[in-house]
Amino acid sequence: MSQYRYRTGAQVPRSADTSIKAWLFAGGSLTARLRAHGTVEVVVVRQGALALWLAERRDLTCRCVYAREVILLLNGRAAVWARSVTPLPAFHGAWKSLAGLGTRPLAELLFQGRSLDRDALVPHRLLRHGPESRWVRQSTVVAGHVESPLEQPTWGRSSVFWRKGQPLRVFEAFAPWVTQLPTPRAGP
Numbered sequence: 001m002s003q004y005r006y007r008t009g010a011q012v013p014r015s016a017d018t019s020i021k022a023w024l025f026a027g028g029s030l031t032a033r034l035r036a037h038g039t040v041e042v043v044v045v046r047q048g049a050l051a052l053w054l055a056e057r058r059d060l061t062c063r064c065v066y067a068r069e070v071i072l073l074l075n076g077r078a079a080v081w082a083r084s085v086t087p088l089p090a091f092h093g094a095w096k097s098l099a100g101l102g103t104r105p106l107a108e109l110l111f112q113g114r115s116l117d118r119d120a121l122v123p124h125r126l127l128r129h130g131p132e133s134r135w136v137r138q139s140t141v142v143a144g145h146v147e148s149p150l151e152q153p154t155w156g157r158s159s160v161f162w163r164k165g166q167p168l169r170v171f172e173a174f175a176p177w178v179t180q181l182p183t184p185r186a187g188p
Contacts, residue, residue: 022183023174024123024157030080030172031072031107037181038075042103045069045139049088053131056085059160059169066091068098069139072105074178081136081153081173082106090166098168106170110161117162124156126173132156136173151175
């Protein structure tokens with residue numbers, strides 16, 4: 001069982017309703033929570049050396065990263081867009097298992113038998129023309145999933161996991177319909 005030490009607290013956004021807050025601050029495995037509502041599939045959009053977003057650069061204090069971008073489908077419908085980034089030295093060290101995940105969820109790496117530290121979950125309101133929203137739209141096209149603008153995420157969250165002193169920043173953006181689902185308890 002994974003053990004986590006959360007480092008700092010996060011502010012609850014006032015403009016978020018109760019249902020989105022439950023998803024933004026739900027600990028443990030997001031994949032396990034989604035599986036309580038049906039079949040989860042992972043579509044790998046892109047992975048490899050990619051450019052950093054400003055927030056990633058701030059959180060990781062580096063310039064060269066390995067990134068993995070995926071869309072989680074729930075019962076065949078785009079539910080969560082996720083982007084995981086780690087500095088290249090960490091990718092060749094503590095986080096080298098990222099390369100072999102394929103279409104398996106990141107949760108298999110994070111929540112099964114590893115002792116990790118995790119920074120607080122930080123909520124993000126996605127701006128219509130911000131980098132996260134552009135990334136969601138581009139990822140959706142690349143993955144071949146056509147979603148209406150009403151299905152595009154307006155909220156996301158990020159957190160940094162630490163293994164052997166090496167960071168892995170995970171960003172997740174939620175389709176609005178997902179945040180209306182109850183958040184069942186999911187393991188650690």
